[in-house]
Amino acid sequence: MAKKGISKLSVMDFIKAVPKREKIISKASTNSLPSADSYKPNQIANALHPEKQFLRVSKIVEHSCDIKTFYLVPDAEKGTEKLAWFSAGQYLSINLTVGNATITRPYSISSSPRESLDGYYMLTIKRVKDGLASQYILDNWTVGTEVTASAPLGTFTYEPLRDAKTIIGIAGGSGITPFRSLAKAISDSDEDVSLTLLYGTRNLEEAIFQDEFVEIAKKCDKFRLVNVLSEENNESCESGFITAELINKYKPDGLYSIFMCGPQAMYDFVDKEIESLSLRRKFIRHELFGEFFNPSKEPDYPENVSSQFNITVSFNGTKQTVTADADTSILRTLEANGISVPAHCRSGECGWCHSKLISGEIYTPKSIDGRREADLLYGYIHPCCSFPLSDIEIQIHPTK
Ligand code: FES
Numbered sequence: 001m002a003k004k005g006i007s008k009l010s011v012m013d014f015i016k017a018v019p020k021r022e023k024i025i026s027k028a029s030t031n032s033l034p035s036a037d038s039y040k041p042n043q044i045a046n047a048l049h050p051e052k053q054f055l056r057v058s059k060i061v062e063h064s065c066d067i068k069t070f071y072l073v074p075d076a077e078k079g080t081e082k083l084a085w086f087s088a089g090q091y092l093s094i095n096l097t098v099g100n101a102t103i104t105r106p107y108s109i110s111s112s113p114r115e116s117l118d119g120y121y122m123l124t125i126k127r128v129k130d131g132l133a134s135q136y137i138l139d140n141w142t143v144g145t146e147v148t149a150s151a152p153l154g155t156f157t158y159e160p161l162r163d164a165k166t167i168i169g170i171a172g173g174s175g176i177t178p179f180r181s182l183a184k185a186i187s188d189s190d191e192d193v194s195l196t197l198l199y200g201t202r203n204l205e206e207a208i209f210q211d212e213f214v215e216i217a218k219k220c221d222k223f224r225l226v227n228v229l230s231e232e233n234n235e236s237c238e239s240g241f242i243t244a245e246l247i248n249k250y251k252p253d254g255l256y257s258i259f260m261c262g263p264q265a266m267y268d269f270v271d272k273e274i275e276s277l278s279l280r281r282k283f284i285r286h287e288l289f290g291e292f293f294n295p296s297k298e299p300d301y302p303e304n305v306s307s308q309f310n311i312t313v314s315f316n317g318t319k320q321t322v323t324a325d326a327d328t329s330i331l332r333t334l335e336a337n338g339i340s341v342p343a344h345c346r347s348g349e350c351g352w353c354h355s356k357l358i359s360g361e362i363y364t365p366k367s368i369d370g371r372r373e374a375d376l377l378y379g380y381i382h383p384c385c386s387f388p389l390s391d392i393e394i395q396i397h398p399t400k
Helices: 002-027 040-048 113-117 132-140 173-187 210-219 244-250 264-277 330-336 373-377
Strands: 053-064 067-074 091-098 101-108 121-126 146-149 166-172 194-201 223-229 257-261 284-286 308-315 318-325 355-359 392-395
Touching: 091 121, 091 132, 101 121, 101 132, 101 173, 101 330, 113 121, 113 173, 121 132, 121 173, 166 173, 166 244, 166 264, 173 194, 173 210, 173 223, 173 257, 194 244, 210 223, 223 244, 244 264, 257 264, 308 330, 318 330
Parallel strands: 166 194, 166 257, 194 223, 257 284, 308 392
Antiparallel strands: 053 067, 053 146, 067 121, 091 101, 091 146, 308 318, 355 392
16 A cells, blocks of 8 residues: 555656646756767766877887887877876777778787876887788888877786786787786886786897886886796796796795786697696686687687688678688788778777678687677677688678
């Protein structure tokens, strides 16, 4: 009964409220509403997660002829007043026009979050053999070059609820970049975690940021650097490769997470090594830029796959057919043919390249298949980490 009374009262209140509200509405201003951007919460959201950031190269540091660090500052004239905040380990997706192709490439931010408050991001880029973007950037970016980038993206970040309080960082070659950001963030007291960094290079001369890491380690007892040299003997470093034995030597007594960033060959080797450590899956983290993933090495890759197929693509109201190598991702094939596909992470994580498979069969390695159940149900694929198993037809959305 009580319930009935309450609901009757509510209906009566509502009926009485209508004329009152109509009166208020009739007195309201006829001026149009202020734009969504004029509201403070929207301004904060746009500052934290802008769709694009317009930047300019302000300084270049050459580590060797094949590795450079580019300092990027906001380009106020183009509309970016301040850099978006980020967490150590995130990346920027950079827009590039190379020849007649518009492409994007993800590069980890090597500066720390504190340094972005000083007004710059650092991207440290290594020339990759056959790497369209890295070759272009190293040969063409100079001080003053305008750069369009995404907001900071990616999940290769320390999460206190998921990760252990000690991280064993495993870096190979230019995979050191997110660890430079994390080490600085720890010494700036912006991250409350300990990092032991096993940094694999052929020799000590190849190690990027070596002096900086040594300085950080001197000042901050939560950071430790271990150089692992495969082609040089140096008594202050470890020799050989990053093995389970080496990890055991430097791991803490309690829980620890492994964060890995480096070339695919390093993942293939270290992943086998760490099997014997019996770590829980959530404590093993990879930064995946799956550009050069080789699908035929996967245990579930089908046998007797032809080496080439045709890919027919519908985009921007047109259709085009291109020839594809079976071991090259669909995204790379399309870009090589001047077809722009929206993409950020290039490793199956962000969903930005989400495209419809109209016909044919593709292979997506399980370890980088970030599709949701609905994608699988309705035939959507991520071309960045999908490989043709037959002639296929796909529909892609135009580059944003
Ligand atoms: S580019 Fe991120 S999922 Fe393909």
